[in-house]
Amino acid sequence: MALLFVSAHDHAEDWVNELNAQMPELDVRVWPEGMGDLAEIDYALVWKPPAGLLASLPKLKVIFSLGAGVDALLADPTLPDLPLVRMVEPGLTEGMTEYVCLHVLRWHRDAPLFEAQQRAAQWKQLTHQHLARERRVGILGLGALGSDAAQALRALRFDVAGWSRSAKHLDGIATYHGAGGLAPFLARTDILVCLLPLTPDTENILDAGLFAQLPRGAVVINAARGRHLVEEDLLAALDSGHLAGATLDVFRTEPLPADHPFWTHPRVTVTPHVAAITQARTAVEQVVGGLKRLAAGQPLINLVDRRRGY
Ligand code: NDP
Numbered sequence: 001m002a003l004l005f006v007s008a009h010d011h012a013e014d015w016v017n018e019l020n021a022q023m024p025e026l027d028v029r030v031w032p033e034g035m036g037d038l039a040e041i042d043y044a045l046v047w048k049p050p051a052g053l054l055a056s057l058p059k060l061k062v063i064f065s066l067g068a069g070v071d072a073l074l075a076d077p078t079l080p081d082l083p084l085v086r087m088v089e090p091g092l093t094e095g096m097t098e099y100v101c102l103h104v105l106r107w108h109r110d111a112p113l114f115e116a117q118q119r120a121a122q123w124k125q126l127t128h129q130h131l132a133r134e135r136r137v138g139i140l141g142l143g144a145l146g147s148d149a150a151q152a153l154r155a156l157r158f159d160v161a162g163w164s165r166s167a168k169h170l171d172g173i174a175t176y177h178g179a180g181g182l183a184p185f186l187a188r189t190d191i192l193v194c195l196l197p198l199t200p201d202t203e204n205i206l207d208a209g210l211f212a213q214l215p216r217g218a219v220v221i222n223a224a225r226g227r228h229l230v231e232e233d234l235l236a237a238l239d240s241g242h243l244a245g246a247t248l249d250v251f252r253t254e255p256l257p258a259d260h261p262f263w264t265h266p267r268v269t270v271t272p273h274v275a276a277i278t279q280a281r282t283a284v285e286q287v288v289g290g291l292k293r294l295a296a297g298q299p300l301i302n303l304v305d306r307r308r309g310y
Contacts, residue, residue, distance in 0.1 A: 001025065001026055001027060001042050001043070001291070002026075002027040002028075002029055002036075002040045002041050002042050002043070003019070003026055003027070003028050003029065003041070003042065003043040003044065003045055003291075004029045004030075004031060004035060004041045004043070004044045004045070004046075004057065005019075005028060005029065005030050005031065005044075005045050005046075006031040006044060006045070006046040006047070006049040006050075006053065007031075007046065007047040007048070007049075007066055008047075008048065009047055009048065010047060010066065010278075010280075011280075012030045014279075014280040014281070015028075015045070015280045015284065016028050016030060017280070018280040018281060018284040019280075019284055019287070019288070022284055022285065022288045023288045023291065026288075026291065027040075029041065031049070031053070038056055038057050038058070039057075039058055039059060040059065041057045041059060041060055042059055042060065042061050042062075043060070043061060043062050043063075043064065043291065044057065044060060044062075044063050044064065045064045045066060045287055046063060046064070046065060046066060046073070047065070047066035047067055047278075048072050048073075049073075049076075051076050051077075051078050052078045054076075054078070054079060054080055055078040055079070055080050057080075060080060060082060061082065061083075061294075062082060062083045062084075062085060062290070062294065062300065063079075063080070063082055063083070063084045063085070064085045064087075064287050064290060065084065065085065065086045065087055065304075066087055066278050066283070067086070067087055067278060068086055068087045068088065068092055068144065068145065068197075068276075068278075069086075069197055069198060069224070069225060069310075070084060070086050070197075070304050070310065071197065071198035071199070071225060071227075071309070071310075074304075074306065074309060083300055083303055084303065084304040084306070085290055085300055085301075085302050085303055085304070086302050086303075086304050086310075087278050087283060087286065087302075088144045088286065088301075088302045089278065089282050089283040089285070089286045090282055091276075091277075091278070091279050091281070091282030091283060092144075092145070092276045092277070092278050092282075092283065093144055093145055093148045093276075094148075095275065095276035095277060096145045096148070096149060096195070096223065096275055096276035097145075097148045097149045097152045099223055099249070099271075099274075099275040099276060100139075100149040100152070100153070100193055100195075100221065100223065100275075101149070101152055101153060101156065103221050103223075103247040103269070104137055104153060104158065104191050104193065104221065105156070106247070106269070107191055107219045107221075107244075107245055107247070108130065108132065108135050108158075108191065110126065112245060112267065112269065116266070131157070132153075132156050132157040132158045132159075133157045133158070133159055134159070135158055135159060135190050135191065136158075136159045136160075136161065136188050136189055136190045136191070137153050137158045137159065137160050137161070137189070137190070137191045137192075137193065138160075138161045138162070138163065138185055138186065138188070138189030138191070138192050138193070139153075139160070139161070139162040139163070139193045139195055140162075140163050140192065140193065140194045140195060140196050140205070140224075141162075141163070141164065141194070141195035141196040141197070141224065142162040142163070142164040142168050142170065142173075142175065143164070143195070143197075145195045145276070146162055146164075146193075146195040147162070147168075147170055149193065149195065150162050150170060150173045151170065151171075151172075151173070154172045154173060160172070160173050160174070161173060161174035161175065161176060161185055161188060161189065162174075162175055162176070162185075163175075163176045163177065163181055163182060163185045164176075164177050165177060165178065165308075166178075174188075182210075182213075183213055186210065186213040186214050187213060187214075187215070189214055189215070189218060190215060190217070190218050190219070191218065191219045191221065192214060192218060192219070192220045192221065193221045193223065194206060194220070194221065194222045194223065194224045194228050194229075195223060195224050196224050196225075196228060197224070197225075197309065197310030198224065198225035198227055198228060198309075199308065199309030199310055200309060201309070202228060203227050203228065204227070204228070204229075204230050205228050206220065206222060206228050206229040206230060206233075206234065207229075207230040207233045208230070208233040208236065208237065211233060211234070211237040211242060211243055212237075212242070214242075214243070216241075216242055217243075217244045218242075218243055218244065219243065219244050219245045219246065219247075220234065220243060220245075220246045220247075221246070221247040221248075222246070222247070222248050222249065222250060223247075223249045223250065223275040223276075224250060225250050226250040226251040226252040226253070226254065227252055228250075229248070229252070231251075231252060231262070234246055235261060235265070238265065238267050238268070243267075244267065245267040245268070245269070246267065246268050246269070247268075247269040247271070248262060248268060248269070248270055248271070249271045249272075249273055249274065249275040250273050250275075251273075254272075254273055255272065256270060256272070286302075290302075
């Protein structure tokens with residue numbers, strides 16, 4: 001049983017070591033140097049493989065994505081029509097929840113303001129402090145990542161709501177769904193967090209029309225995909241004062257070009273697509289689990305529904 005590891009972004013050795021440790025019988029091959037005979041490859045574990053590579057593996061049975069988001073894979077017209085398993089693993093979920101809590105708290109507690117004051121050696125105290133329970137956080141997407149972040153924010157006492165495609169019930173979280181649920185969800189959201197998959201339905205969702213439905217002074221955090229956001233609309237909403245700030249981890253062009261206005265905008269925080277990283281030590285168990293399910297004739301979990309796009 002041979003698995004091909006394909007990623008120009010990850011440290012292949014970590015993955016090979018962890019796969020060998022957890023499944024010694026698995027023959028792990030590494031793209032591009034150590035692929036061996038392509039006709040022997042049964043499975044592929046991939047992040048942004050070169051177009052056409054997966055289609056050139058005649059015996060390939062299942063594709064495992066190293067990322068939770070499969071938009072880049074689905075955009076490849078040569079992607080073979082095989083089961084595609086996306087990444088759902090505790091490290092990715094915990095990492096994203098930490099990122100979301102960090103940046104929600106950062107805006108909630110006026111950290112950008114105090115950082116600017118420090119740079120100007122200004123001692124200016126606030127006379128009013130909002131409590132988390134007075135701050136309404138709204139999460140677009142209540143999947144593996146959004147629902148965990150929602151619960152952690154709830155534990156910090158934020159007033160949390162979430163929006164998904166299908167109806168959901170999460171203890172202590174106000175839930176909205178579908179096109180009809182979006183407007184009331186936005187109207188009650190002071191800090192908006194985007195954790196949606198990128199699909200034809202969600203592309204450009206963070207646009208002027210959506211921002212206008214948020215209360216004045218709202219903040220936007222995008223940790224999902226760059227193409228969810230219409231960048232000019234965000235800049236206009238910030239510059240008009242309708243939005244108070246934004247934290248952006250993902251961008252239409254990555255790396256973010258050196259002359260992009262986000263780098264220097266006083267109310268934009270930029271991070272370089274690091275909100276949550278799939279790491280071998282926590283993620284290999286889910287891949288090995290999938291391979292064991294296949295061997296036992298059980299159905300795979302976390303399969304992508306290509307029709308929905310996630
Ligand atoms: P899931 O598939 O588990 O969850 C997606 C959620 O979005 C679901 O609640 C789904 O609704 C909802 N959704 C999808 N389409 C729509 C729609 N048209 N309208 C309303 N709701 C919709 O994904 P994950 O939580 O695992 O990951 C989310 C995304 O986060 C990934 O696709 C990836 O792009 C991004 N990501 C970013 C990282 C980073 O470092 N910046 C790291 C990891 C992921 P329903 O529940 O009804 O299906």
